Amino acid sequence: RRPKNFPPGPGPIPIFGNLLQLNLENPMPDLERLSVRYGKVFSLYFGGRPAVILNGMSVMKEALIGKAVDFAGRPNGLLLNHLTQGKGVIMADYGPSWREHRRFALMTLRNFGLGKQSMEERILGEISYVCAHLEASAGKSIDPQTLFHNASCDIICSIMFGSRYEYDHDFFQAMIKMMAENSKIANGPWGMVYDTMPLLRNLPLPFQRALRDYHTVKLHVLGIIAEHRATRVPREPRDLIDSYLDEMEKRGENCAPFDDGQMIIMLLDLLFAGTDTTSNTIRTAVLYFMTHTDVQERCQQEIDEVLEGKAQVSFEDRHKMPYMQAVIHEVQRVASTLPLSVFHCTTKDTELMGYQIPRGTLIIPNLTSVLYEEDQWKFPYDFNPSNFLNDQGQFEKPEAFMPFSVGPRTCLGEGLARMELFLILVTLLRRFQFIWPEDGGEPDFSPVFGVTQAPKPYRMTVQLRGGLTN
Numbered sequence: 239r240r241p242k243n244f245p246p247g248p249g250p251i252p253i254f255g256n257l258l259q260l261n262l263e264n265p266m267p268d269l270e271r272l273s274v275r276y277g278k279v280f281s282l283y284f285g286g287r288p289a290v291i292l293n294g295m296s297v298m299k300e301a302l303i304g305k306a307v308d309f310a311g312r313p314n315g316l317l318l319n320h321l322t323q324g325k326g327v328i329m330a331d332y333g334p335s336w337r338e339h340r341r342f343a344l345m346t347l348r349n350f351g352l353g354k355q356s357m358e359e360r361i362l363g364e365i366s367y368v369c370a371h372l373e374a375s376a377g378k379s380i381d382p383q384t385l386f387h388n389a390s391c392d393i394i395c396s397i398m399f400g401s402r403y404e405y406d407h408d409f410f411q412a413m414i415k416m417m418a419e420n421s422k423i424a425n426g427p428w429g430m431v432y433d434t435m436p437l438l439r440n441l442p443l444p445f446q447r448a449l450r451d452y453h454t455v456k457l458h459v460l461g462i463i464a465e466h467r468a469t470r471v472p473r474e475p476r477d478l479i480d481s482y483l484d485e486m487e488k489r490g491e492n493c494a495p496f497d498d499g500q501m502i503i504m505l506l507d508l509l510f511a512g513t514d515t516t517s518n519t520i521r522t523a524v525l526y527f528m529t530h531t532d533v534q535e536r537c538q539q540e541i542d543e544v545l546e547g548k549a550q551v552s553f554e555d556r557h558k559m560p561y562m563q564a565v566i567h568e569v570q571r572v573a574s575t576l577p578l579s580v581f582h583c584t585t586k587d588t589e590l591m592g593y594q595i596p597r598g599t600l601i602i603p604n605l606t607s608v609l610y611e612e613d614q615w616k617f618p619y620d621f622n623p624s625n626f627l628n629d630q631g632q633f634e635k636p637e638a639f640m641p642f643s644v645g646p647r648t649c650l651g652e653g654l655a656r657m658e659l660f661l662i663l664v665t666l667l668r669r670f671q672f673i674w675p676e677d678g679g680e681p682d683f684s685p686v687f688g689v690t691q692a693p694k695p696y697r698m699t700v701q702l703r704g705g706l707t708n
């Protein structure tokens with residue numbers, strides 16, 4: 239039975255709660271239906287655990303900004319907690335260790351050039367490998383999934399480890415595969431089984447593989463940390479690991495909350511959070527370029543005009559490209575890459591929209607409900623860059639654009655992701671024409687649900703644009 243004045247929702251059954259009323263392969267349509275029936279704030283039971291689902295911009299703002307501290311916790315006892323031991327940044331409790339690690343990671347990303355030249359150079363350097371691969375496949379129909387995953391993972395590796403991997407490097411390939419599979423397990427029905435039925439956790443089910451794979455990547459990164467310890471020059475950081483070791487040294491004997499255990503989880507957090515997200519957004523963009531050729535052409539026209547005579551794009555150029563900016567934001571809106579954000583939990587007894595929500599309640603921010611909210615967008619259900627253009631054709635970002643979430647737990651990698659999306663997509667569109675291949679079948683825009691949602695696999699053909707040579 240729901241606590242007194244708790245948000246309403248469908249009646250749960252013993253053991254399963256409301257699980258059997260949701261399509262676990264993709265619960266988004268069910269959540270939309272329940273929101274129409276029960277309102278913008280409603281509740282569900284995952285097993286015996288109550289969860290409150292937040293829908294729509296005004297609710298999201300009131301909870302995550304207006305009552306930021308009350309809603310800034312992370313839940314306990316889930317597969318993700320057991321993978322990360324509640325350390326690092328993503329699943330860390332709202333408290334001093336999370337705050338200091340978040341501040342450290344943001345500052346270090348900035349020092350390595352977020353907003354400055356050197357981060358751009360790292361990203362542009364990586365793009366040259368992507369371009370080389372695409373040039374080699376010009377005219378053929380290919381599946382771009384692995385290529386874009388490789389590129390976004392390598393950008394994070396270069397920031398954290400100071401070096402990138404060749405795309406065919408054995409460990410790199412294994413790591414990318416493990417990350418993709420882990421996110422599938424953590425987000426899919428097996429993750430739900432793990433999270434809601436603790437009795438089954440020791441059985442040899444797929445989540446055991448997720449735990450094992452996470453450990454394998456962790457061991458490899460521990461080796462990289464040991465290498466850094468042996469070769470670093472104090473206060474001359476080459477990358478994020480060196481900066482962390484400097485920070486530990488600066489803090490002296492008792493360097494808490496900075497220690498090896500926190501460092502490794504923070505590194506894995508960034509690796510996992512920064513790979514699928516960016517690459518799935520790029521894949522969504524290319525899908526729409528191929529199927530909306532007028533949009534692709536208009537972007538290319540703007541890019542050609544602004545970059546005329548320049549060897550490479552810079553992040554600053556975005557201010558002269560309102561249409562390209564609108565297209566990237568529209569891609570992020572329709573992609574809704576983290577449809578249910580990362581789950582939060584309440585840090586104290588609180589109130590929302592007149593309902594009482596006890597401390598420790600699981601909170602699920604439905605970001606898709608905001609990105610597709612009818613009152614907030616000119617064309618909520620279409621792919622239309624005009625959602626981000628005013629009557630004068632200038633770029634304008636509506637308040638409801640929140641694919642990175644909002645509030646104190648908002649995406650830590652937003653700055654990096656925005657820079658990557660702009661530099662990668664502009665460079666690719668400048669150099670290539672993306673064409674839906676003859677053997678591609680009918681385009682399917684419906685996403686594959688997950689913590690990070692992805693477009694269905696598709697094939698693409700690239701041609702070098704006129705006037706450009708290998």
Ligand code: HEM
Binds near residue numbers: 652
């Ligand atoms: C298009 C790309 C991306 C999208 C759409 C995205 C979206 C999000 C969202 C919705 C959250 C949850 C925020 C919340 O709980 O309220 C999040 C958290 C996070 N993201 Fe991203 N993200 C992206 C790229 C990245 C990248 C490149 C990195 C790494 C450098 C990153 C690192 C993180 C971290 C560490 C958190 C946890 C923050 C915290 O709990 O304090 N993300 N992201």
